[in-house]
Amino acid sequence: QSVLTQPPSVSAAPGQKVTISCSGSSSNIGHNDVAWYQQFPDTAPKLLIHESLKRSSGIPDRFSGSKSGTSATLVIAGLQTGDEADYYCGTWDDSLSADVFGTGTKVTVL
Amino acid sequence: EMQLVQSGAEVKKPGDSLKISCRASGYSFPSSWIVWVRQMPGKGPESMGIIYPGDSDTRYSPSFQGQITISVDRSTSTAYLQWRSLETSDTARYYCARLVWQNDGRSFDLWGQGSQVTVSS
Numbered sequence: 001q002s003v004l005t006q007p008p009s010v011s012a013a014p015g016q017k018v019t020i021s022c023s024g025s026s027s028n029i030g031h032n033d034v035a036w037y038q039q040f041p042d043t044a045p046k047l048l049i050h051e052s053l054k055r056s057s058g059i060p061d062r063f064s065g066s067k068s069g070t071s072a073t074l075v076i077a078g079l080q081t082g083d084e085a086d087y088y089c090g091t092w093d094d095s096l097s098a099d100v101f102g103t104g105t106k107v108t109v110l
Numbered sequence: 111e112m113q114l115v116q117s118g119a120e121v122k123k124p125g126d127s128l129k130i131s132c133r134a135s136g137y138s139f140p141s142s143w144i145v146w147v148r149q150m151p152g153k154g155p156e157s158m159g160i161i162y163p164g165d166s167d168t169r170y171s172p173s174f175q176g177q178i179t180i181s182v183d184r185s186t187s188t189a190y191l192q193w194r195s196l197e198t199s200d201t202a203r204y205y206c207a208r209l210v211w212q213n214d215g216r217s218f219d220l221w222g223q224g225s226q227v228t229v230s231s
Contacts, residue, residue, distance in 0.1 A: 033212060035218070037155075043224075044205055044207075044221035044222065044223055044224050045155060045205070045207075050212060056219065096171075097172065099160075100157070
């Protein structure tokens with residue numbers, strides 16, 4: 001059972017924007033930076049964002065991350081069909097002494 | 111090119127033992143932590159534990175402590191994940207990844223392709 005909560009799904013038309021939230025607590029997001037991962041079916045996750053807002057190498061600036069308090073957000077602007085995937089947030093939890101991931105959000109391009 | 115290459119799919123019976131591998135190349139294997147991640151069908155990733163190949167310092171996530179063994183072979187730049195006695199609930203895809211530390215956080219920047227483990231009687 002994940003300690004980071006994400007909406008199960010979000011959707012928008014091509015070219016539009018989607019926002020994915022990741023809600024945690026003071027022992028995880030409230031105290032540590034967040035990473036975001038993109039995962040296509042039957043493939044490994046790929047790091048998109050680290051340190052809450054820094055894009056990994058080669059990631060287009062359509063992807064942006066932010067953090068406030070005990071929540072983090074991933075925004076995908078200029079949505080493309082190739083962005084259809086599952087997205088997970090992740091961080092360290094001080095109480096659990098473990099890396100934790102979010103419940104995951106499926107992005108659908110209408 | 112930096113890579114983590116994992117061993118292939120496994121089909122086992124309950125009670126069997128298993129050791130899967132993750133071979134690193136293209137970077138300094140001893141200098142970066144490796145994590146093992148479980149992903150059950152239709153679920154999100156779960157961190158199982160990490161190991162520092164430089165000195166084999168190993169830390170298990172509480173949910174997996176006592177259930178698995180993580181090890182490395184520095185001579186072959188390979189990390190391992192091992193079970194003594196598999197259960198059907200161990201059926202999942204397992205990934206290794208490289209852990210990078212940042213100022214106030216950490217992330218996994220390089221991933222293996224995954225190893226499917228199926229446990230069925």
